[in-house]
Structures are given as C-alpha cells and as structure tokens.
Amino acid sequence: MERWVFQILCLPGMAAALAVFFSLGTKRRASISPFVWWLCLILGIAAILLALINSTTPSFANRTTMIGKAYDHALREHGRNIYSSFRLVPDAGEPVNIETEIFLPGSRTSAIFDGRTLRVLYLQDSGRTLKNEAIDIEILSGKYAGFHESRDARPAGAWLGIPIGASLFAFGLFGLKYRKDDAVSAQDQMTDVGRLGT
DSSP, X not given: OOHHHHHHHHHHHHHHHHHHHHHHHHHHHHTSOHHHHHHHHHHHHHHHHHHHHHBOSOOOOEEEEEEEEEEEEEEEEETTEEEEEEEEEESSSOOEEEEESSOOTTTTSHXXXXXXXXXXXXXXXXXXXXXXXXXXXXXXXXXXXXXXXXXXXXXXXXXXXXXHHHHHHHHHHHHHHSHHHHHHHHHHXXXXXXXXXX
16 A cells, blocks of 8 residues: 555544544543553554555456466565566466565565466556556465465455554554643642632
C-alpha cells in the first residue's frame, strides 16, 4: 500500500479519536486507568499492522484469474516499497505483465522463478501504482508448489483496520500524553468546588 494512501486512511480515525478525547473533558479522562490508554495504544498498533499485512489499496476494478507460466521476474522499488513484477504467459491468450506486493518465495533468484506455473488473480486497473496488481497468487508447480498468498482489495475489506487502528492508537497516545495534566486539572476543579461549598 502506498504511503500517501496509508496516511489518508489514518486521518478519519485520528480525527474521530481526537473529537471523542476532547469531548470527554478533563475530569472523565482523569478517571480512566492508564491500563486503558495503553490497551488502546497497543490494540491500535496491532490493528494497523494486521490491516497492512492483509490488504492493499481498495479497488472497484475488474478481477481476472489467469493460469500460466511466469517469466522475467524482477524485484523493483517504488519509493520505500519493494514489489515483484513478472510476465505471466497462459497456454492460450496474450501474456500479461503482473506487479504485486506479495512476496514470492525464491523471488530473489529470478532463474528459480522462471517457468513456474501460477494461478493469479489480478486487478485490471491501469490507474493504480502497480499495473495489473496481483492480489491472490498460488504456485502450482516447481520448488514452492502449494504456496498461496493473497491481499484484500475489496472496497469494504481489511483496509478498514487502518482507520480503526489509527483511532485507537491516537486515543491511547493522547490519553497517556495528557494523563498527568488531566489529573492535576481534575484535582484543581475538585479543590475549587470544595472552596465554593465552604
């Protein structure tokens, strides 16, 4: 997933977390245990990591499944991301150049990769950073036969873990950051109320 896409997906979650955090008020925030703040922080990181591992940029593009032999494998870089590209040649039909973020075993040695039979599900979308991005790959022949890996590209899929995780992470982070200030502020408010009562 592209870095800018990840950042855009984080924004709604962080905004929601900040809105809830500041609407709670200092007294309520001070009563929340540090354990809860840490739990939100850790769950947020876990949700983001799981979403990143299991998803790619969501798409409405047509999905096409093709079985063929792979040739001309190469590892490429786009910014900080490393991805694989190869040519998939079916028994009948035109070859297709495939790009994917799925890490294939043995892909660092291109000669081992050539001639393997693969079943590939890819997105037919030339507007994506990765052209003909494979979201599901199964190796059917060769040394790593049986290998299967996929990424979720559904419009309502695993990527939703990113804004949810960002929300939990931001909530926990701000809770820990403002915990001492909230406790002092809540104590001052109680002192003020006590003075007014006397």
